[in-house]
Amino acid sequence: MKLLLVQITRNRQGQAARAEQTLEIDVLRVGRGSDCKLHLADPRVALHHATIGRASDGVCFVEAATGTIKINGQFERVARLRPGQAISVGPFELIVQEPPEGYDLALSFELLEALPQEIASGRRKLRASLRNTWLSKRLMSWFGAVLVLAAFLVWPVMHALNPAGPLPGRVTPAGVTITADAAWDPGPLASGHHSFGRDCAKCHATPFVQAKNEQCESCHPSIGWHFARDSKEKKALHEAVFMQSDNAARCASCHRDHKGPLGLVRQDSPLCTQCHADLKSRHAQTQLPDIGDFARDHPAFKLSMLVPGKTGPEAIVRVAQGGPKLAESANLKFPHDVHLSSKGVRGPNGRVVMECRNCHIPDETGTRFKPTTMKDHCQACHSLEFEPRAGNRQVPHGNVDDVIATVREFYAQAVLADTPIDVVVQDGIRPPGERLSATQRQSALNWATQKADKITRELMEDRVCFSCHQITRADAADSAAPASAGAWKIAPIAVTQHWLPKARFPHNQHATHECGSCHKVAQSKSSSDIAIPDIKNCRECHGGNATAADKAPGTCETCHGFHVGGARSGTPVPLPGTTPGGLPYDPKDSKDPRQKAVQKVVSTP
Amino acid sequence: MQHRTFLEYRRYRYLKIALLLVIASIVAYSIHSSPVGRYGGSPVGYVLGSIAAALIVALMWLGVQKRRYRANVGGLRGWVSAHVYLGTSLIVIATLHAGFQIGWNVHTLAYALMIMVIVSGFFGVYAYLRFPSLMTENMGEDTRDGLILKIADLDRELRRVALSLPDEFVKIVEASVRDTRIGGSVLTQLSRRPANCPTQRAVAFINAAGKTLKGEAQQQNHALYALMLRKQKLVKRARDDVRFKALLDLWLYAHVPLSFALLGALLAHIVAVFFYW
Numbered sequence: 001m002k003l004l005l006v007q008i009t010r011n012r013q014g015q016a017a018r019a020e021q022t023l024e025i026d027v028l029r030v031g032r033g034s035d036c037k038l039h040l041a042d043p044r045v046a047l048h049h050a051t052i053g054r055a056s057d058g059v060c061f062v063e064a065a066t067g068t069i070k071i072n073g074q075f076e077r078v079a080r081l082r083p084g085q086a087i088s089v090g091p092f093e094l095i096v097q098e099p100p101e102g103y104d105l106a107l108s109f110e111l112l113e114a115l116p117q118e119i120a121s122g123r124r125k126l127r128a129s130l131r132n133t134w135l136s137k138r139l140m141s142w143f144g145a146v147l148v149l150a151a152f153l154v155w156p157v158m159h160a161l162n163p164a165g166p167l168p169g170r171v172t173p174a175g176v177t178i179t180a181d182a183a184w185d186p187g188p189l190a191s192g193h194h195s196f197g198r199d200c201a202k203c204h205a206t207p208f209v210q211a212k213n214e215q216c217e218s219c220h221p222s223i224g225w226h227f228a229r230d231s232k233e234k235k236a237l238h239e240a241v242f243m244q245s246d247n248a249a250r251c252a253s254c255h256r257d258h259k260g261p262l263g264l265v266r267q268d269s270p271l272c273t274q275c276h277a278d279l280k281s282r283h284a285q286t287q288l289p290d291i292g293d294f295a296r297d298h299p300a301f302k303l304s305m306l307v308p309g310k311t312g313p314e315a316i317v318r319v320a321q322g323g324p325k326l327a328e329s330a331n332l333k334f335p336h337d338v339h340l341s342s343k344g345v346r347g348p349n350g351r352v353v354m355e356c357r358n359c360h361i362p363d364e365t366g367t368r369f370k371p372t373t374m375k376d377h378c379q380a381c382h383s384l385e386f387e388p389r390a391g392n393r394q395v396p397h398g399n400v401d402d403v404i405a406t407v408r409e410f411y412a413q414a415v416l417a418d419t420p421i422d423v424v425v426q427d428g429i430r431p432p433g434e435r436l437s438a439t440q441r442q443s444a445l446n447w448a449t450q451k452a453d454k455i456t457r458e459l460m461e462d463r464v465c466f467s468c469h470q471i472t473r474a475d476a477a478d479s480a481a482p483a484s485a486g487a488w489k490i491a492p493i494a495v496t497q498h499w500l501p502k503a504r505f506p507h508n509q510h511a512t513h514e515c516g517s518c519h520k521v522a523q524s525k526s527s528s529d530i531a532i533p534d535i536k537n538c539r540e541c542h543g544g545n546a547t548a549a550d551k552a553p554g555t556c557e558t559c560h561g562f563h564v565g566g567a568r569s570g571t572p573v574p575l576p577g578t579t580p581g582g583l584p585y586d587p588k589d590s591k592d593p594r595q596k597a598v599q600k601v602v603s604t605p
Numbered sequence: 606m607q608h609r610t611f612l613e614y615r616r617y618r619y620l621k622i623a624l625l626l627v628i629a630s631i632v633a634y635s636i637h638s639s640p641v642g643r644y645g646g647s648p649v650g651y652v653l654g655s656i657a658a659a660l661i662v663a664l665m666w667l668g669v670q671k672r673r674y675r676a677n678v679g680g681l682r683g684w685v686s687a688h689v690y691l692g693t694s695l696i697v698i699a700t701l702h703a704g705f706q707i708g709w710n711v712h713t714l715a716y717a718l719m720i721m722v723i724v725s726g727f728f729g730v731y732a733y734l735r736f737p738s739l740m741t742e743n744m745g746e747d748t749r750d751g752l753i754l755k756i757a758d759l760d761r762e763l764r765r766v767a768l769s770l771p772d773e774f775v776k777i778v779e780a781s782v783r784d785t786r787i788g789g790s791v792l793t794q795l796s797r798r799p800a801n802c803p804t805q806r807a808v809a810f811i812n813a814a815g816k817t818l819k820g821e822a823q824q825q826n827h828a829l830y831a832l833m834l835r836k837q838k839l840v841k842r843a844r845d846d847v848r849f850k851a852l853l854d855l856w857l858y859a860h861v862p863l864s865f866a867l868l869g870a871l872l873a874h875i876v877a878v879f880f881y882w
Binding site for chain 1: 854
């Protein structure tokens with residue numbers, strides 16, 4: 001196709017100037033794109049606006065690239081080109097001219113509407129971007145950052161550094177009190193620390209310094225360390241183990257607060273096993289065994305056994321279970337099997353089937369038991385009567401002299417007063433109402449004394465006292481001599497009150513189990529039998545450090561404590577006047593090394 | 606070859622790095638448990654917290670980086686890719702750092718702001734993947750300025766045609782010419798169809814009122830109606846373009862200010878933790 005293109009431009013006076021161009025092409029693309037031969041550089045023209053071509057039959061046509069194109073005021077998609085037709089392409093007008101000789105087509109084009117000045121120069125303003133609205137990233141960023149920093153950094157820091165400064169410590173909008181550092185609180189305090197309220201400085205005394213032990217000790221002065229520092233060696237050991245670095249000795253390295261009401265006490269074994277699994281590497285001279293996991297590496301329990309006849313530290317020896325059968329020397333005749341017989345035992349009101357709790361009564365804490373006493377637990381059945389015909393008279397319990405005096409007094413009273421007892425008097429039957437002569441009185445008293453001593457011997461060697469106590473006749477004593485306290489040796493009762501004083505076993509938490517499931521006493525014929533269960537018994541229910549699906553927890557903390565002497569430590573709080581081993585203890589004996597420990601324990605709140 | 610987005614940058618290099626980081630965090634969190642549970646102040650908590658804080662600062666560096674002419678560290682696309690993937694990984698890292706503990710405090714404020722920043726960033730990713738293609742589809746070969754010029758041309762034509770019609774036609778056409786707005790306030794830019802558009806009213810009026818005309822006037826009205834419909838179409842396209850652009854930008858007005866609020870809260874969080882150590 002041979003084509004004549006005529007560009008018409010006009011000067012200010014409107015005079016036209018023509019620029020001609022001849023093209024030999026198959027199709028003429030019209031548009032503002034650079035690939036268009038008829039290049040109309042104006043934003044109002046499409047990139048490819050239309051195509052002008054010549055069909056095989058010689059007819060020239062125009063076709064809109066997309067949609068329609070305006071030809072002589074009509075919108076057409078395709079149109080045949082005839083001379084005189086005006087085609088609008090944006091602001092341009094194309095006019096089909098009569099083609100000169102040798103040409104297939106002639107087109108003139110002219111820009112009718114020049115680009116408005118404000119657009120051509122790029123000065124036109126359109127609010128077509130969020131940037132042109134009130135929104136401002138910069139302003140909003142400043143606002144957010146400054147607000148957050150002011151409320152959560154500047155206010156608390158300024159107030160903490162200078163409480164008397166111009167910034168208030170608390171504001172109360174709408175009745176809600178907000179303190180300066182309230183928003184810093186990372187979590188709820190342990191229940192006991194709630195009383196601090198919002199006084200953060202109670203623990204956090206110095207900015208950027210971790211809470212110190214002094215803060216803890218100001219309220220908890222009597223908390224003990226892990227072991228007593230009562231010798232030079234132990235003091236050195238304490239330094240070596242716990243004071244290696246500042247952090248190691250911090251209370252807060254174990255006791256982390258702001259972890260809710262239960263978060264303050266560590267319940268994990270690694271606290272202990274990090275040292276105790278290989279204790280010799282830390283302290284070569286230690287006598288303590290290595291202990292790792294309760295389920296695997298815990299040694300057999302050691303029982304605190306009373307040593308008969310000893311006092312002081314030697315009164316208790318620690319003996320491991322699992323060796324030769326252990327026997328307690330309690331000096332008490334007490335067969336559990338008789339008392340727990342399913343047929344019952346004879347009581348003052350007939351047969352009674354006894355249970356463990358008849359004698360073993362939980363103490364106030366529910367964890368352990370009150371001591372079993374003659375008065376409260378035995379005497380109801382084991383009456384201390386000595387004369388069947390005077391059933392309401394009993395000898396006192398505890399002192400042989402008192403027993404002798406009571407029995408003598410009884411029989412003397414019987415012969416001297418007008419009692420129904422058929423006293424055999426040497427001089428024959430005494431008539432009623434007749435007063436005894438001096439000789440008769442002496443004779444009656446002699447008889448009463450002999451009778452009383454006979455009865456006392458019976459009590460000590462045959463029945464009543466003898467039925468429970470280990471009583472032997474003193475070697476020198478003559479059976480015919482008048483009764484005296486020195487005539488018999490009563491072995492002192494030494495019933496162990498705490499077999500496992502280094503662990504705690506809360507009986508109340510195990511109340512769902514039968515006593516006999518751990519304490520095998522139903523067949524026990526002697527008080528020398530020890531019914532404290534061994535570690536296997538505990539392991540039936542308790543696992544080790546790792547949580548097991550079918551086991552109760554068995555971490556170190558389950559039974560033991562860290563702080564010696566603390567209320568939660570493994571050392572029990574003894575009753576006043578007793579030692580941890582249960583021996584009588586004289587608080588006035590300042591030489592007794594246990595005194596200090598006991599006083600400390602008792603004074604612990 | 607298919608066009609590669611920033612998400613696929615270097616065969617998902619930053620997705621892999623982010624996944625590694627997340628897996629390492631989860632493993633560390635699972636293996637290590639401090640005596641009083643898992644929380645920000647445990648050894649692993651400190652490590653995760655340091656990583657998270659470093660990531661937040663590094664990712665905000667994108668804002669600086671993108672304004673630099675010589676953004677040659679992996680190119681801007683690499684930065685955006687890292688920004689998106691590592692930013693997303695923060696959800697896991699920071700949650701594990703906190704040990705799933707929340708409360709009414711500056712610590713959770715920082716966490717919440719971070720989550721809001723990330724979620725707004727997700728909308729940004731969506732916007733960058735969706736709106737540019739919608740805009741191209743909408744504009745075709747035109748430009749927005751081209752559309753405005755075309756509308757201006759149509760306006761002249763409309764005025765001319767309306768001259769031979771009754772006064773009310775001239776008035777409504779004049780209103781369309783003078784008062785049709787492209788863009789405007791935030792809400793106008795974002796709305797699909799601005800309320801009370803004069804061109805919209807003109808289309809409805811010419812359509813309805815044209816039925817009462819006869820003869821030559823009816824033909825003129827027909828032409829006017831066709832022109833007004835064209836204008837309406839162009840106006841809609843121009844407005845859609847503005848709307849898509851606004852949607853493309855809008856998330857940044859949440860993302861950027863929230864990021865700076867987060868930076869403030871992060872600073873307050875760190876100072877608070879060590880001030881009351």
